[in-house]
Amino acid sequence: MKTLAVVITTPPYSHLTITALTYVEAALVAGINVIGVFFYQDGVMHANENISIASDEYQAIEHWQRLQKQYQLPLHICITAAEKRGIACDAIDNDKINKAFTVSGLGELVELTTKASRLVQF
Amino acid sequence: MKTLAVVITTPPYSHLTITALTYVEAALVAGINVIGVFFYQDGVMHANENISIASDEYQAIEHWQRLQKQYQLPLHICITAAEKRGIACDAIDNDKINKAFTVSGLGELVELTTKASRLVQF
Amino acid sequence: MTSIEQNSSASPQESVLAIINSKAPFSSSHGKDALDVALIFAAFEQKVSLFFQGDGVYQLMDKQDGSLLGIKDYLKTFSAFEFYDIEDIYVCQPSLASRQLDEDFHIDDVQVLSSIEFGLALNRHQHVLRF
Amino acid sequence: MTSIEQNSSASPQESVLAIINSKAPFSSSHGKDALDVALIFAAFEQKVSLFFQGDGVYQLMDKQDGSLLGIKDYLKTFSAFEFYDIEDIYVCQPSLASRQLDEDFHIDDVQVLSSIEFGLALNRHQHVLRF
Amino acid sequence: MSTLHLIRQSAFASNDFAQCLSVLDHRDSVVLMDDGCYNLKHSLMDSLIKRVGSVNINIIASHAQARAIEIITAVNTIEISDVVELTFTHNKVITWQ
Amino acid sequence: MSTLHLIRQSAFASNDFAQCLSVLDHRDSVVLMDDGCYNLKHSLMDSLIKRVGSVNINIIASHAQARAIEIITAVNTIEISDVVELTFTHNKVITWQ
Numbered sequence A, B: 001m002k003t004l005a006v007v008i009t010t011p012p013y014s015h016l017t018i019t020a021l022t023y024v025e026a027a028l029v030a031g032i033n034v035i036g037v038f039f040y041q042d043g044v045m046h047a048n049e050n051i052s053i054a055s056d057e058y059q060a061i062e063h064w065q066r067l068q069k070q071y072q073l074p075l076h077i078c079i080t081a082a083e084k085r086g087i088a089c090d091a092i093d094n095d096k097i098n099k100a101f102t103v104s105g106l107g108e109l110v111e112l113t114t115k116a117s118r119l120v121q122f
Numbered sequence C, D: 001m002t003s004i005e006q007n008s009s010a011s012p013q014e015s016v017l018a019i020i021n022s023k024a025p026f027s028s029s030h031g032k033d034a035l036d037v038a039l040i041f042a043a044f045e046q047k048v049s050l051f052f053q054g055d056g057v058y059q060l061m062d063k064q065d066g067s068l069l070g071i072k073d074y075l076k077t078f079s080a081f082e083f084y085d086i087e088d089i090y091v092c093q094p095s096l097a098s099r100q101l102d103e104d105f106h107i108d109d110v111q112v113l114s115s116i117e118f119g120l121a122l123n124r125h126q127h128v129l130r131f
Numbered sequence E, F: 001m002s003t004l005h006l007i008r009q010s011a012f013a014s015n016d017f018a019q020c021l022s023v024l025d026h027r028d029s030v031v032l033m034d035d036g037c038y039n040l041k042h043s044l045m046d047s048l049i050k051r052v053g054s055v056n057i058n059i060i061a062s063h064a065q066a067r068a069i070e071i072i073t074a075v076n077t078i079e080i081s082d083v084v085e086l087t088f089t090h091n092k093v094i095t096w097q
Helices: A016-029 A041-047 A060-071 A079-084 A106-115 B016-029 B041-047 B060-071 B079-084 B106-115 C004-010 C030-043 C054-060 C074-080 C093-098 C115-123 D004-010 D030-043 D054-060 D074-080 D093-098 D115-123 E016-023 E034-041 E044-049 E061-066 E080-089 F016-023 F034-041 F044-049 F061-066 F080-089
Strands: A003-008 A033-039 A075-078 A102-104 A118-121 B003-008 B033-039 B075-078 B102-104 B118-121 C015-021 C048-052 C089-092 C110-113 C125-130 D015-021 D048-052 D089-092 D110-113 D125-130 E003-007 E029-032 E056-060 E076-078 E092-096 F003-007 F029-032 F056-060 F076-078 F092-096
Touching: A003 A016, A003 A041, A003 A106, A016 A033, A016 A060, A016 E080, A033 A041, A033 A106, A041 A060, A041 A075, A041 A079, A075 A079, A075 A106, A079 A102, A106 D015, A106 D030, A118 D125, A118 E080, A118 E092, B003 B016, B003 B041, B003 B106, B016 B033, B016 B060, B016 F080, B033 B041, B033 B106, B041 B060, B041 B075, B041 B079, B075 B079, B075 B106, B079 B102, B106 C015, B106 C030, B118 C125, B118 F080, B118 F092, C015 C030, C015 C054, C015 C115, C030 C048, C030 C074, C048 C054, C048 C115, C054 C074, C054 C089, C054 C093, C054 E034, C089 C093, C089 C115, C093 C110, C093 C115, C110 C115, C115 C125, C115 F016, C125 F092, D015 D030, D015 D054, D015 D115, D030 D048, D030 D074, D048 D054, D048 D115, D054 D074, D054 D089, D054 D093, D054 F034, D089 D093, D089 D115, D093 D110, D093 D115, D110 D115, D115 D125, D115 E016, D125 E092, E003 E016, E003 E034, E003 E080, E016 E044, E016 E092, E029 E034, E029 E080, E034 E044, E034 E056, E034 E061, E056 E061, E056 E080, E061 E076, E076 E080, F003 F016, F003 F034, F003 F080, F016 F044, F016 F092, F029 F034, F029 F080, F034 F044, F034 F056, F034 F061, F056 F061, F056 F080, F061 F076, F076 F080
Parallel strands: A003 A033, A003 A118, A033 A075, A075 A102, B003 B033, B003 B118, B033 B075, B075 B102, C015 C048, C015 C125, C048 C089, C089 C110, D015 D048, D015 D125, D048 D089, D089 D110, E003 E029, E003 E092, E029 E056, E056 E076, F003 F029, F003 F092, F029 F056, F056 F076
Antiparallel strands: none
16 A cells, blocks of 8 residues: 655645645555644745735645545644644644644654655655 | 844754754844844745744754843744645645744845845845 | 946936845845835835845846745736836845856846946945935 | 674664654754654664754754853764664764765764665665654 | 666755765666756766767656756656656665755 | 945855846945854855955854855955944845845
């Protein structure tokens, strides 16, 4: 079975994220088992519930939410990286975090890496 | 009169910000009239009230607050840049924004630039 | 394309702000952030000039189409420069040459300058921001 | 310093993760972020190797002192690699040479490799992350 | 052991492409994407083109077209979905960004 | 009209230092700070050193020392507070970052 784990390090307002999203969606459409997406560094900004991108700009966060819903794609954010960027704060379940994302530690990255046949970083 | 305006584009978790802070403080100590600091691009992250930097790391936000208080230094964040980064949201006066910072538009940068004898970007 | 003498006679007074664009247009938001600054200065009737150097010169190249990447193409707004009285647009010739680019821009009245001319043009501005 | 043959005999099995460090230590958090990943893999008893290339080689140089910049110097944590069984630490020789750096590192057992050896060592890993 | 190299940065602005080339093995493949598409006109490309046959060079069509970059025949024009396929026909992926 | 150039990036990683040098005028000053301190060992430095006398070259002492960079005599060792002074003895400041 082809299994894939993806690491995202670019924020939602970076156009580089569109490439990553297109890649992950293409993998899902091709029937690849994407076992999880791990958001690290500025990638965690995707989980900030308060981000407001102009409506005529690319809506990266909505796109991740759609993939999560449609394919039960696990989206993990790194809590340490999130706290540094004003997202995760103290409570694990709070209104600052977009519900499509799971707050995880770097241990989750170990889990994904050891399970996946391929690891791709964007 | 020597007047100075400063533009900050790096986030609080970047060590480049320490250099900027040291520069601004040195200017204030030297008696330069620092008419304002304008936070743009990732610089607006300084105003995110929820950011939590490990206690043994450099506390850039506290340092800005101290300078603001001690020298009545105006700290402006760009609202457009802030919204993209999940900070300013809809309300101008909300609990996501650190009180030491004033939510402004790019018009404030025009004001600072035309008034200052020097404009320095970090 | 344009000599320094012409430039000097065209704008003898010192402009308040020069913006140096140094990044390619689509992968980062630097170009858009610089454009927003330029337009607001123009809206406040402050004289602003645009400089394109390094990978920043890619922002000026013709036949680009950001919509193919699924993004809103902010480069189209460059056509509003005339309306906003942003008239001084300078591009670094060596930056074009090293990237094997022709002087084929998507806006008019771009002035292609040598490094020395580019530096002298920068010097005619009171403040400089770089994105 | 160490030939490929020795490396191969030292670790014949494929390691799960190679981390390439490509950034200088103090101005960005990439080095610290990469270190955090390395330590967590080691804590979970997964074999991880560290590669230093380009400006990443500055992370290894001796006599640095981040405290002079007012920051917590994460480079000091490199001394814990032995405790964490992080044994495979490779540095790109051409990256050192072009920066006029001697093989003078703040940790022991760094293996200086040619570009070809560096590439071959990377090849012995199942996954690669780059910071 | 073959590697798929994803190139996302302009070699005119950063050193990443040069670092990739220094470890590039025969049987590896390269994909120019995002600002990596600009590298088609960089002098480092000449040495890479000479290795075609041993190394496979690809470029994302839409990424090149959006940037008004003319594609050369030595380089395969592909889509993002092809990158997914290449991910599994190689043993690992390194992203140079 | 003199300009103070603040150099904050490594020339080994990015193109900014080269861009600065291409517009550098006589009477200008350069400050190597942050990762710009690494440029002391870059080949671009040779041409800059030759212009000492016309161009003034400075480096932030603590930034160089933290990075274990040996300072050369052609370059003035300064503190951040000196950068404040240089800000006003020049007509403008350009930050290359």
